[in-house]
Amino acid sequence: MQNRYSTLASLVYNLDKPVGRSFGDVEYYRERLAGCSGIVLEPAVGNGRVYVPLREAGIDVVGFDASEEMLAYCRQECSGRNIAASLTCQTFEAFDYEQRFSAAIIPAGSFQLITEADKAIAFLKRIHDHLQPGGKLILDIDGIGGFLSPTGAVRSWKTADGDLLTLIDHRAETDFVSQTTLSYLRYERWTQGRLLDTELDLFALRWWGVQELTLALHTVGFSDIVVSGGYVFGQAPAKNAETITFEARRDR
Ligand SMILES: C[S@@+](CC[C@H](N)C(=O)[O-])C[C@H]1O[C@@H](n2cnc3c(N)ncnc32)[C@H](O)[C@@H]1O
Structure with a gap:
């Protein structure tokens, strides 16, 4: 499978972006999820860079990733901190849970690893269908x-x-x-x-245009879409924004 992190890629990711490394995103996701009472899904959870701090903040997060190597780093970090890890090896294309989530988060531009537009839209629909009514999706993309x-x-x-x-x-x-x-x-x-x-x-x-992704989110049933820059909720992204954050809500 394309883009699944292999052995050396996972080792490098874990050295370069270990648990504890934030680009402003860890604090932002923690704050945006503070009011969520249910379980949160993190697709492409990786080595737990975001997952572990959220769990330590008391947020109940379930994660999946296509790379067993990345999941092994996440499990190791969780066991060292006495966190009960809820992690499985699944893919964007086929992930499935019986439960419905109060939120889903996709930091670090991982959504852009899905390179075919129709598959990316199918993934957004799958996320939508895994959310409770009123549940929210928060994802980052990198600027062009x-x-x-x-x-x-x-x-x-x-x-x-x-x-x-x-x-x-x-x-x-x-x-x-x-x-x-x-x-x-x-x-x-x-x-x-x-x-x-x-x-x-x-x-x-x-890469995605801001309007293009907004339309894609609407197409699969999301509403109340807020596009933010600089990890300030509701602040319009600057024209040279490195990261752009989308937040959207499932209606029904
Ligand atoms: C940039 S890392 C993100 C890790 C973590 N969420 C973070 O914020 O640091 C991207 C992750 O996407 C995973 N990935 C790549 N293709 C995937 C796929 N088709 N399904 C699920 N995960 C995938 C990789 O294995 C990798 O762990």
Whole structure:
């Protein structure tokens, strides 16, 4: 499956964006969920960067992810903090729960990992149908600027046992019609100057216009859609906004 984080990608994500790292989003989601009395769903929960602080704030969150490697980091973090983890391996395309949620959250632009517009809209409908009447969806998307910026830089991290991890991000294709980019993410793990492991992940993303996503949310039955920038609820996003947050409500 495309975009599912594999072994080195998960290791790097967990070093780069561990539980405790916030872009302003952790505080924002915590605040927006404060009044929710029921259970919250987090699709693409990953390593628990957002999930764990929400659980620690007393919010009942259920998460799923397509990557067992990412879920393993989340489970490990939860068990170290005595949090009962409610996590399963499921996908955007096929997730299913009997229960209905009071809210769903999708931080970190994960919604943009669904690169076909019709599948993304089907996913929004599936989320809608998993919410209680009155339940809300909060999701972030990255502004278009990030999709057009140059790539190719090498980034690096040190593991706990001193190995060097490197990542080269090469954008292979930009499709202005389908609004997608395809990048080759080449991960390498080095120990004492010797290459231990390598992984090439094909990483695809779709960008959305603000009006386009607003219409898509309306189409699947959401209303009261509020678009915010800078993690200030109701503040219109600036024209160069890096992150844009959508909040929408299921009516019936
Ligand atoms: C950017 S991370 C987000 C992690 C976490 N929510 C956060 O805010 O830090 C994106 C996650 O989406 C997951 N993912 C990718 N494709 C998926 C799919 N088709 N279904 C479910 N999860 C998927 C990846 O495995 C990864 O853990």
